[in-house]
Amino acid sequence: MTPAASARFRPGDRVRVRDAWPEEGGRRVHIRTPHFVRGRVGEVERVLGAFANPEDLAFGKPGLPPQPLYHVRFSQPELWPGGGRTDTLTVDIYESWLEAPR
Amino acid sequence: MTANRHKLAMHDLGGVAPFADRPIDRREHALSHFDKSVDALMYLLSHPSRRLIRVDELRRAIESLPAAKYHGLSYYEKWLQAMHDLLVEKGVLGKDEIAARLAALRAAGAKP
Amino acid sequence: MAGHHHDHIHAGDPHAPVAEHGPSPEYLLLERAVRELLVAKGVFAADDMRRQIDLTDSRNPAMGAKLVARAWTDPAFRKKLLAEPKAAAGEMGIDVSNTPELIVLENTPTRHHLVVCTLCSCYPKAILGIPPAWYKSAAYRARAVKDPRGVLAEFGTALPPEIELRVVDSTADLRYLVLPRRPAGTDGLDEAALAALVTRDSMIGVSHPLSPA
Structure with a gap:
């Protein structure tokens, strides 16, 4: 882990997780962004630092440069029908998976 | 729901049926010597002084197992199968070499 | 493994939880083969393995x-x-x-x-x-x-x-x-x-x- 000097997002920013499905492309991939947050909007809680990209490390590549990693918090109803209104879910998500909400 | 539109990776289990409808089996399991040995093997192989297998690679190899193995093998059997596959993929051990050692152990009537 | 009771799981029930089971003889042997080959190649020593298991036990x-x-x-x-x-x-x-x-x-x-x-x-x-x-x-x-x-x-x-x-x-x-x-x-x-x-x-x-x- 190194400090994320060039993080694009800050705590409090609204972000959308890309609605991307690389596992459907027929290529071998290793994805650390759970399916149920893709396409969903959450809020950056914390910038966790920069980490080598696990999507590359998984195939023996260096995964550099390190990529900013964020805590992104979602409200449960944003993710699941019937999710508890007061309840939330936090996931660590790499910057390449995040975009500004439309 | 996205889960209905997309074919999910086998290990991407959050909210996924039929597992999301099952009770959690809360029984405690003591670790066997096998479990601890496989855990130790992975620790040694991933140690920064060797870095022969990264944890990210282990995860990828586990996710690449056939579904019957992913859901059928015990946790550390999966680890061992994945470590085996990676050691062969990276040329650390040869497939023939492993087969020969297994045959020799069987011929000697080895008890693990 | 001793101490496991499967009697409340009905055979053939698709909703039965998947139980963790002890290692099969095939995997016990594979662990030994892989470990011995790695030790023979000098990747690590047999002692390293024992020390790591002790560390795991202590956690x-x-x-x-x-x-x-x-x-x-x-x-x-x-x-x-x-x-x-x-x-x-x-x-x-x-x-x-x-x-x-x-x-x-x-x-x-x-x-x-x-x-x-x-x-x-x-x-x-x-x-x-x-x-x-x-x-x-x-x-x-x-x-x-x-x-x-x-x-x-x-x-x-x-x-x-x-x-x-x-x-x-x-x-x-x-x-x-x-x-x-x-x-x-x-x-x-x-x-x-x-x-x-x-x-x-x-x-x-x-x-x-x-x-x-």
Whole structure:
């Protein structure tokens, strides 16, 4: 882990997780962004630092440069029908998976 | 729901049926010597002084197992199968070499 | 493995939980073959293996409980545990070298944390040891994110509806330890007595700490 000097997002920013499905492309991939947050909007809680990209490390590549990693918090109803209104879910998500909400 | 539109990776289990409808089996399991040995093997192989297998690679190899193995093998059997596959993929051990050692152990009537 | 009772699982029931089983002879032999070949090639020594197993055996939830009890009694340590968890664990004699980054999630009167790894089995092994079988099970991984209150209920854990339940899905590079709330009626207890109340499950978030006897 190194400090994320060039993080694009800050705590409090609204972000959308890309609605991307690389596992459907027929290529071998290793994805650390759970399916149920893709396409969903959450809020950056914390910038966790920069980490080598696990999507590359998984195939023996260096995964550099390190990529900013964020805590992104979602409200449960944003993710699941019937999710508890007061309840939330936090996931660590790499910057390449995040975009500004439309 | 996205889960209905997309074919999910086998290990991407959050909210996924039929597992999301099952009770959690809360029984405690003591670790066997096998479990601890496989855990130790992975620790040694991933140690920064060797870095022969990264944890990210282990995860990828586990996710690449056939579904019957992913859901059928015990946790550390999966680890061992994945470590085996990676050691062969990276040329650390040869497939023939492993087969020969297994045959020799069987011929000697080895008890693990 | 001895001590497992499968009698309540009906054969052929598609909803029966998948039980963890002991290693098959085939995998026992494969472990030995791989280990012996790696030792023969000098990748590591047989002794390294024994030492690592000893280290694994020495790691257990009592270490996490010590951290929690110290945080309950020492405000400066609590602050350090939240700000620099690995440094704080090191201070308490826990070996956190070559282990992933750690984040401590503090439960408060208005927020309760629950940790899961939906993609595999990420767990703070340096602090708590090897995760329980249920933590690695498909049912826990599937349900903790979608039905967290149902999961808590299954563990017998009551959580008032007005308290925020925050599920943390541990996906790759960070490990999470829950700092539970100190139980009521523990004012007179010393650190060791407090640590005895801190269960593994309360540091994962599926339970509260025990109440004093």
